[in-house]
Amino acid sequence: MNIVDVIEKKRDKQALTKEEINYFIDGFVKGEIKDYQASALLMAIVLNGMSNQETVDLTNAMLYSGDISDLSSIPGLKCDKHSTGGVGDKVSLVLAPLLASANATIAKMSGRGLGHTGGTLDKLEAIPGFRIELSTEEFLETLKKHHLSIIGQSGNIVPADKKLYALRDVTGTVQSIPLIASSIMSKKLASGSDTILLDVKVGKGAFMKDEAQARELAHTMVDIGKSLNKDVKAVITDMNQPLGYAIGNSLEVIEVIDTLHNKGPQDLTEISLKLGAIMLVQVKIVANEEEGYNLLKSKLEDGSAFNKFREMVIAQGGDVSVIDDPSKFVKAKYSSDIKSSKAGYLHEIDALKVGHVALELGAGRHKKEDAIDYAAGIILKHKVNDKIEVGEVIGTLYSDKEIPESLEDLFKESLSITDTKNEDTSLIKEIIT
Ligand code: URA
Numbered sequence: 001m002n003i004v005d006v007i008e009k010k011r012d013k014q015a016l017t018k019e020e021i022n023y024f025i026d027g028f029v030k031g032e033i034k035d036y037q038a039s040a041l042l043m044a045i046v047l048n049g050m051s052n053q054e055t056v057d058l059t060n061a062m063l064y065s066g067d068i069s070d071l072s073s074i075p076g077l078k079c080d081k082h083s084t085g086g087v088g089d090k091v092s093l094v095l096a097p098l099l100a101s102a103n104a105t106i107a108k109m110s111g112r113g114l115g116h117t118g119g120t121l122d123k124l125e126a127i128p129g130f131r132i133e134l135s136t137e138e139f140l141e142t143l144k145k146h147h148l149s150i151i152g153q154s155g156n157i158v159p160a161d162k163k164l165y166a167l168r169d170v171t172g173t174v175q176s177i178p179l180i181a182s183s184i185m186s187k188k189l190a191s192g193s194d195t196i197l198l199d200v201k202v203g204k205g206a207f208m209k210d211e212a213q214a215r216e217l218a219h220t221m222v223d224i225g226k227s228l229n230k231d232v233k234a235v236i237t238d239m240n241q242p243l244g245y246a247i248g249n250s251l252e253v254i255e256v257i258d259t260l261h262n263k264g265p266q267d268l269t270e271i272s273l274k275l276g277a278i279m280l281v282q283v284k285i286v287a288n289e290e291e292g293y294n295l296l297k298s299k300l301e302d303g304s305a306f307n308k309f310r311e312m313v314i315a316q317g318g319d320v321s322v323i324d325d326p327s328k329f330v331k332a333k334y335s336s337d338i339k340s341s342k343a344g345y346l347h348e349i350d351a352l353k354v355g356h357v358a359l360e361l362g363a364g365r366h367k368k369e370d371a372i373d374y375a376a377g378i379i380l381k382h383k384v385n386d387k388i389e390v391g392e393v394i395g396t397l398y399s400d401k402e403i404p405e406s407l408e409d410l411f412k413e414s415l416s417i418t419d420t421k422n423e424d425t426s427l428i429k430e431i432i433t
Contacts (some may be wrong), residue, residue: 124318265383270427
């Protein structure tokens with residue numbers, strides 16, 4: 001086989017065979033197929049697409065490019081959840097202890113934030129001492145004892161994606177449904193859980209800007225799961241405003257703690273309960289979503305979800321005293337209250353712009369190697385459709401660096417205040433099974 005023939009075939013809009021896809025992934029991981037050849041093929045895929053069969057074959061080839069996590073020593077069905085990424089998206093940190101408190105086992109390999117979106121691992125590392133790198137034995141032991149563990153992806157899980165994603169990032173080839181679907185699904189399938197729930201975010205702060213695109217991505221990923229006999233479901237959820245009020249690592253962990261005490265924001269609590277209910281049905285702990293929702297609600301109310309979070313923090317080396325007393329989290333040196341110059345209803349919060357403000361305050365990274373300021377971020381004072389008066393504080397910015405006026409202005413610009421309410425604020429748009 002010859003890689004030039006494979007590139008030309010995709011350039012000419014023909015479907016690739018399983019053998020050709022395996023040949024590409026294998027040769028690329030070994031370094032025999034060069035970056036410039038892989039880039040050409042990736043661009044041909046971006047422009048000409050892939051059939052469902054090609055996308056399944058690509059996912060499989062990537063999945064088997066490295067190690068597959070073996071969770072068979074843990075009793076019962078294991079569940080996992082993945083979000084395509086958003087602003088203020090701390091759902092995994094609420095959901096994991098919530099599910100574990102209802103006896104579901106959740107084995108989660110999470111990622112870091114890049115650009116305007118946050119990452120679960122960075123949020124966990126805001127807890128002093130928390131270890132996101134556990135040996136396989138420690139990971140399995142934590143799962144057996146506590147029913148939950150959240151770690152970073154181990155070294156040799158889907159090496160094909162690591163290499164391909166780095167190349168896509170610098171060659172304008174990220175935006176492609178078959179490439180995004182195979183990238184996400186190969187990693188989720190390699191993590192070894194029995195069931196997967198995908199939270200596909202849609203809106204200004206998400207990868208997928210409109211519902212049609214989000215639906216296509218969700219269907220593609222659910223279909224990949226079906227053809228590989230995995231229970232995969234997807235929900236399409238709103239990212240037209242950040243989730244909850246907090247954006248930034250320590251600030252979000254504090255909001256998670258409030259939510260686990262059943263005193264959190266309504267949207268974050270609701271989405272966690274609804275997603276959790278679907279996952280409890282997937283692992284057959286309950287017969288239907290209503291039963292799951294009620295069970296999880298009782299776990300928030302009686303404190304067992306919070307206790308599970310504490311258990312995980314202790315098991316993974318974190319300082320539990322900051323969980324018990326969040327005022328102990330390190331505070332930012334500078335803060336700035338932003339006041340509204342208009343009266344009306346908060347019509348929209350541009351999650352993308354707000355994400356950029358948080359990034360510039362120090363809550364995120366421009367490049368992988370950049371350090372994070374864990375205390376940096378934003379506390380929003382309002383959600384969409386709240387009534388705002390002139391001069392009222394609409395948000396507070398936090399940073400270890402002096403906060404420039406340009407960032408205060410960008411934050412102000414990201415909130416649109418109008419005379420009318422916003423009609424479309426539904427959080428869960430669709431469930432795809
Ligand atoms: N997230 C991934 O893991 N891969 C993509 O290609 C896009 C988002």
